[in-house]
Amino acid sequence: RFLDVDGILYPYVEGADQASAIRASADAIAREDDIILCNYPKSGTHWLWEVICMIQRGSATTIPDIKQNHMIEVISADDLAAIPSPRVLNTHFRFSQLPRDMIKKRCKIVLNLRNPKDLAISFYNHHKNLLNLYRYDGKWENYLSLFNSGKVDYGSFYDYVLDWEQTIHQNPNYPIHVIYYEDMKENSGAEVRKLTKYMGVALSDELIHAIAEKCSFQNMVIDKVGFENEVWRKMWRDEKPLFYRKGEVGDWKNWFTVAQNEEFDKMYAKRMSNSKLKFRFSLP
Numbered sequence: 001r002f003l004d005v006d007g008i009l010y011p012y013v014e015g016a017d018q019a020s021a022i023r024a025s026a027d028a029i030a031r032e033d034d035i036i037l038c039n040y041p042k043s044g045t046h047w048l049w050e051v052i053c054m055i056q057r058g059s060a061t062t063i064p065d066i067k068q069n070h071m072i073e074v075i076s077a078d079d080l081a082a083i084p085s086p087r088v089l090n091t092h093f094r095f096s097q098l099p100r101d102m103i104k105k106r107c108k109i110v111l112n113l114r115n116p117k118d119l120a121i122s123f124y125n126h127h128k129n130l131l132n133l134y135r136y137d138g139k140w141e142n143y144l145s146l147f148n149s150g151k152v153d154y155g156s157f158y159d160y161v162l163d164w165e166q167t168i169h170q171n172p173n174y175p176i177h178v179i180y181y182e183d184m185k186e187n188s189g190a191e192v193r194k195l196t197k198y199m200g201v202a203l204s205d206e207l208i209h210a211i212a213e214k215c216s217f218q219n220m221v222i223d224k225v226g227f228e229n230e231v232w233r234k235m236w237r238d239e240k241p242l243f244y245r246k247g248e249v250g251d252w253k254n255w256f257t258v259a260q261n262e263e264f265d266k267m268y269a270k271r272m273s274n275s276k277l278k279f280r281f282s283l284p
């Protein structure tokens with residue numbers, strides 16, 4: 001079950017005027033020091049949001065809030081305006097959908113990317129386990145074609161990443177920092193350091209590593225799950241939040257059949273033939 005707003009699918013939230021919030025976000029007022037974390041769903045939004053907030057605060061202390069409360073297309077204009085500066089916002093919007101004022105004010109954008117095989121698995125578990133939101137209870141063997149054809153919230157992964165690649169190509173002077181989930185997994189300290197540089201925040205090596213460590217999968221499971229609020233808890237199958245499921249690179253190998261993998265590789269080769277984006281499907 002989805003909500004279609006101007007041709008793009010979104011999660012359907014009962015009782016919320018989601019379509020108005022989505023349309024109104026184009027006119028949201030930006031602040032020069034806003035940072036916007038952009039990614040396709042299931043790319044590690046919770047993880048990166050926590051990391052960026054900690055860098056901004058200059059402290060490796062758990063953020064006492066959840067990223068959903070800072071999500072452009074979900075919260076109302078009033079709630080967005082009420083967030084104190086500096087704001088770390090997040091969205092699954094494409095560049096052209098971002099609040100116009102954010103582009104005008106040249107707000108910093110972090111684009112977080114993840115390989116689409118692990119994404120498909122993560123998204124499947126998300127759709128299946130957020131039972132009271134999506135009302136989806138399908139089998140994995142039937143899911144992949146939904147993912148490949150983009151019949152999921154925020155549309156096709158391929159359309160999404162190619163749109164961003166084109167944006168970067170067309171706006172060479174716009175400051176967009178690209179980060180890959182796989183690089184974060186392989187060497188989170190190095191990626192956190194690059195983020196601090198992009199954000200213009202000077203942190204000691206010790207603090208950079210403390211932030212990377214505090215935001216490891218194992219630590220976030222312990223520190224963050226308690227912050228899932230009641231509304232979200234009720235959305236999940238058996239009221240068990242699963243934003244922190246496995247947190248690995250290559251889990252797809254436990255799910256894809258040989259035939260599915262071949263079908264996927266064909267699709268990937270076709271859609272990404274002109275792309276310079278380099279996704280890694282496993283770590284060395």
Ligand code: A3P
Pocket residue numbers: 040041042043044045046047118121122123125215216217218220243244245246247248251
């Ligand atoms: P899996 O389902 O593969 O485990 P999002 O936050 O965009 O919804 O992305 C969720 C994915 O990021 C889930 O992937 C989740 O487990 C993973 N994730 C969350 N926190 C993480 C962390 N600290 N380190 C690595 N992966 C993390």
